[in-house]
Amino acid sequence: MVIDSIDPVLELAMIRQIQRNQDTEAFTKLYDKYFSRVFAYIRYHLESDHDTEDLVSATFLRVLEGLDDFQWRGAGSFAAWLFTIARNLVNNYHHRTHDVDRGFTLSEFPQIEANDPSPLDVIEQKQDLAELGHMINALSPRQKEIIGLKFFGGLRNQEIAIMLNLDERTIASHLCRGLKELRQVYGNKEAEQRKGNSHE
Amino acid sequence: MEIRKQNKEKEIPMNKKEKLTKKDQQLLREVNQLITNETGYSSESTSLHNLCAHLISIRPKADNAFRERLQDSLILRLENKQEQKKIRIEHKKRQHTWLFLTRPIWQTALIVLVILALLAAGLFAIYPPARTFARDVLDVVKGRVDQVIVTVFENGTIKEEKTISSDREEALTFEEAQAQVSFTIRLPAYLPEGYTELDYEVYPGVDEMVTILVNKISDTTNETSVFFELHESLQDQLYAGGEILEEVLINGKPAVWAGDVGTVYDDSGNPASLKAIKLYWEDGGIYFTLRSYSLSQSEMLAIARSIE
Numbered sequence: 001m002v003i004d005s006i007d008p009v010l011e012l013a014m015i016r017q018i019q020r021n022q023d024t025e026a027f028t029k030l031y032d033k034y035f036s037r038v039f040a041y042i043r044y045h046l047e048s049d050h051d052t053e054d055l056v057s058a059t060f061l062r063v064l065e066g067l068d069d070f071q072w073r074g075a076g077s078f079a080a081w082l083f084t085i086a087r088n089l090v091n092n093y094h095h096r097t098h099d100v101d102r103g104f105t106l107s108e109f110p111q112i113e114a115n116d117p118s119p120l121d122v123i124e125q126k127q128d129l130a131e132l133g134h135m136i137n138a139l140s141p142r143q144k145e146i147i148g149l150k151f152f153g154g155l156r157n158q159e160i161a162i163m164l165n166l167d168e169r170t171i172a173s174h175l176c177r178g179l180k181e182l183r184q185v186y187g188n189k190e191a192e193q194r195k196g197n198s199h200e
Numbered sequence: 201m202e203i204r205k206q207n208k209e210k211e212i213p214m215n216k217k218e219k220l221t222k223k224d225q226q227l228l229r230e231v232n233q234l235i236t237n238e239t240g241y242s243s244e245s246t247s248l249h250n251l252c253a254h255l256i257s258i259r260p261k262a263d264n265a266f267r268e269r270l271q272d273s274l275i276l277r278l279e280n281k282q283e284q285k286k287i288r289i290e291h292k293k294r295q296h297t298w299l300f301l302t303r304p305i306w307q308t309a310l311i312v313l314v315i316l317a318l319l320a321a322g323l324f325a326i327y328p329p330a331r332t333f334a335r336d337v338l339d340v341v342k343g344r345v346d347q348v349i350v351t352v353f354e355n356g357t358i359k360e361e362k363t364i365s366s367d368r369e370e371a372l373t374f375e376e377a378q379a380q381v382s383f384t385i386r387l388p389a390y391l392p393e394g395y396t397e398l399d400y401e402v403y404p405g406v407d408e409m410v411t412i413l414v415n416k417i418s419d420t421t422n423e424t425s426v427f428f429e430l431h432e433s434l435q436d437q438l439y440a441g442g443e444i445l446e447e448v449l450i451n452g453k454p455a456v457w458a459g460d461v462g463t464v465y466d467d468s469g470n471p472a473s474l475k476a477i478k479l480y481w482e483d484g485g486i487y488f489t490l491r492s493y494s495l496s497q498s499e500m501l502a503i504a505r506s507i508e
Contacts, residue, residue, distance in 0.1 A: 018278075021282070022278050022279070022282035022285060024275050024278050024279060024282075027274070027275065027278055028271065028275065031271055031274065035262070035267055035270075035271075036259075036261070036262065039260065039261075039262040039267075040259045040260050040261070043260035044260070049263075052260075053262070053263075053266050053270075056262070056266075056270065057270055057273075060270060060274055061274070061277075064274055064277055064278060064281075129258065132255075132258070150235070151235065151252070151256055151259070152260070154235055157228070169220070172220055172224070173220065175231070176220060179227065179231075179251065179252070180248075182251055183247055183248045186247055186248075186250070186251045
């Protein structure tokens with residue numbers, strides 16, 4: 001999943017086309033740009049694929065209904081608006097199900113084309129994900145949120161800042177601190193792996 | 201509860217120690233690059249680089265069938281919305297275009313009348329000659345006067361005179377007029393040569409005013425014009441105004457000459473005055489006003505003194 005960098009002018013033109021003419025072509029382009037990212041971000045917070053699909057559908061439905069009233073406030077404002085809708089739906093979901101948002105909930109590797117892992121690989125990957133999940137969930141809620149938006153939602157720091165109503169430098173600082181904390185644990189794990197490999 | 205806790209969590213302020221170092225900025229650049237290019241593990245990379253690449257590689261992917269199904273459903277909704285919008289616009293257009301025609305006739309007529317009334321009111325408010333004209337026309341409609349002469353002035357001179365006649369019934373005879381008032385109508389014994397037509401109008405009310413119009417038929421045009429008016433009334437309120445010029449005696453009773461000024465407006469809305477002379481006196485509880493635009497004072501005095 002390659003994240004396309006969207007030219008803000010082009011994005012604004014697409015939004016205007018949809019607002020004025022309900023242009024399906026422009027909407028398809030926007031959908032293509034954001035679908036995978038919204039899905040990844042919601043799946044990051046939810047344990048089930050089924051519930052994720054429900055929330056992704058609800059997100060895009062709300063976007064479709066609310067787009068006429070959407071007001072462009074510069075580059076990044078559309079992505080921030082879209083992911084705010086997704087984030088609110090995730091929060092509502094956890095509130096409704098009395099479930100606690102545990103942050104990283106992945107237990108399986110994503111489907112990768114032309115990749116047919118062996119049963120052993122699958123077990124290893126599951127262990128790997130569980131460890132990574134454990135590491136991420138040890139971070140502060142804000143750091144977990146920003147990492148989710150950055151790596152799964154594919155948002156720029158500026159877009160995250162608009163969403164969370166924070167300064168862009170504060171986002172950068174949270175991200176760096178979170179990654180550094182993860183690196184300590186991840187670095188140790190890598191060193192152990194290398195040790196194991198050399199013994200073999 | 202967890203959500204509330206998250207919201208309440210205090211932001212850690214960025215102090216000097218936490219300012220982004222060059223390494224941090226480099227890391228953020230690499231992260232952005234990784235996200236946009238999706239590069240994977242690299243043996244030459246640092247553990248932080250590998251961690252980021254690892255995070256990106258485990259991004260959950262949606263089922264393609266779901267993606268297409270959702271896209272189709274959204275496009276369908278958008279097309280419906282497009283149709284609805286078109287219908288709404290068409291409906292609005294039709295509403296505006298056929299605003300009058302789609303209503304019952306009486307409503308359409310009412311709307312047109314209201315619009316005309318508003319326009320007329322606006323015109324009368326800003327253009328005095330229009331107001332004067334309207335008042336004259338109303339007088340004709342109500343039958344207050346037989347004939348209205350509308351004078352249009354331009355630069356202080358008479359430009360045009362328009363005569364508007366009403367279908368009012370003929371003026372009363374002396375007997376008819378006398379039957380409607382409680383006092384005895386007195387007539388002048390003297391009339392200047394050629395003026396013999398006498399019409400009577402009665403305005404009932406507290407003052408019981410009788411107006412005696414002395415007309416003359418023009419020899420050349422055969423048109424009747426008002427020569428002079430003699431008002432007799434129990435009250436003196438109607439013709440008491442005006443500029444007092446001189447005092448005289450009418451059969452031993454004090455009388456005054458007064459200027460009677462009527463104000464008219466020319467096309468540009470400038471006021472202009474039309475002067476008449478009136479002789480005003482009281483005799484035996486009856487108030488007399490003799491008013492004329494054209495008679496000389498001596499002729500008017502002769503007429504007044506001949507009233508028995």
